[in-house]
Amino acid sequence: MTADDYVYVRALVERHTGIVLEADKAYLIEARLGTLARRQGLPSLEALVTQLRQSPGDALQPLVLEALTTQETSFFRDGHPFAALRQTILPALLASRETTRRLVIWCGAASTGQEPYSVAMLLREHFPQLAGWQVRIIATDFSEAALNRARAGHFNPTEAGRGLDERLRARHFHAAADGWRIREELRRMVEFRRLNLIEPWTDLPELDLVLLRNVLIYLGTETKKGILRRIHRQLRPDGFLLLGAAETTMNLEAAFAVTHLEGTTCYRPGPPPAA
Ligand SMILES: C[S@@+](CC[C@H](N)C(=O)[O-])C[C@H]1O[C@@H](n2cnc3c(N)ncnc32)[C@H](O)[C@@H]1O
Numbered sequence: 001m002t003a004d005d006y007v008y009v010r011a012l013v014e015r016h017t018g019i020v021l022e023a024d025k026a027y028l029i030e031a032r033l034g035t036l037a038r039r040q041g042l043p044s045l046e047a048l049v050t051q052l053r054q055s056p057g058d059a060l061q062p063l064v065l066e067a068l069t070t071q072e073t074s075f076f077r078d079g080h081p082f083a084a085l086r087q088t089i090l091p092a093l094l095a096s097r098e099t100t101r102r103l104v105i106w107c108g109a110a111s112t113g114q115e116p117y118s119v120a121m122l123l124r125e126h127f128p129q130l131a132g133w134q135v136r137i138i139a140t141d142f143s144e145a146a147l148n149r150a151r152a153g154h155f156n157p158t159e160a161g162r163g164l165d166e167r168l169r170a171r172h173f174h175a176a177a178d179g180w181r182i183r184e185e186l187r188r189m190v191e192f193r194r195l196n197l198i199e200p201w202t203d204l205p206e207l208d209l210v211l212l213r214n215v216l217i218y219l220g221t222e223t224k225k226g227i228l229r230r231i232h233r234q235l236r237p238d239g240f241l242l243l244g245a246a247e248t249t250m251n252l253e254a255a256f257a258v259t260h261l262e263g264t265t266c267y268r269p270g271p272p273p274a275a
Pocket of ligand 1: 016017018019244
């Protein structure tokens with residue numbers, strides 16, 4: 001790939017996803033696009049970039065964007081946020097929504113579904129009183145390929161082994177060809193749909209709880225600021241936001257109040273605490 005090709009690919013990725021691939025990520029671009037070129041039956045990486053440049057809007061483009069996106073995830077990833085959900089956040093929301101009996105949860109970078117399914121399992125396991133409530137878990141991602149895998153709810157043995165103990169696996173999955181398939185009852189609790197965080201968020205209702213984990217780290221500062229401002233508007237005033245362990249609203253969106261809970265940090269749309 002020429003230096004000009006790198007500049008072209010990096011600009012394409014940022015324009016369509018907000019993801020900033022630093023200049024030192026050339027090896028990553030080359031490795032991932034090399035694999036894609038082989039899978040597409042193209043003779044070389046150069047041939048792939050040439051095709052991309054010649055017809056930027058065709059079917060190759062989403063494949064390139066997906067190839068350059070990190071979709072790493074696991075069930076109950078990092079543990080602490082799920083402890084906070086169980087011990088503090090969900091009990092608080094259940095108490096404050098007792099009259100409306102409605103709860104809307106959004107996973108804004110859901111990847112292949114492990115995160116929203118973890119939330120669904122948590123609700124099933126620990127909050128039986130939600131039976132009879134209208135609970136929505138909306139799980140979105142820009143990657144159709146990730147969403148299709150999430151909707152299928154099929155996880156290979158390695159994926160099913162990450163973060164999921166045998167008891168939960170036995171209760172919420174059944175053995176399927178080469179892996180485990182999520183039980184229909186749990187699958188139906190999650191609505192998967194495509195949403196690109198840097199495009200308009202159409203049809204997203206008012207939210208009680210947002211999980212936007214391990215995606216902001218890939219985005220540029222102004223993009224992060226814009227996304228956090230929109231989450232602030234979309235969250236109910238007493239709602240909660242959880243980010244990834246390496247992410248924060250600090251220096252990006254001062255209107256969130258920062259609270260430390262059960263080894264994790266959560267953000268609430270209140271005014272910042274007085275200095
Ligand atoms: C590292 S995964 C995080 C998955 C999960 N939230 C977790 O913490 O395990 C990042 C996800 O963000 C998605 N993503 C990246 N840019 C996006 C954008 N502009 N809009 C929506 N999703 C995006 C990727 O497709 C990927 O599935």
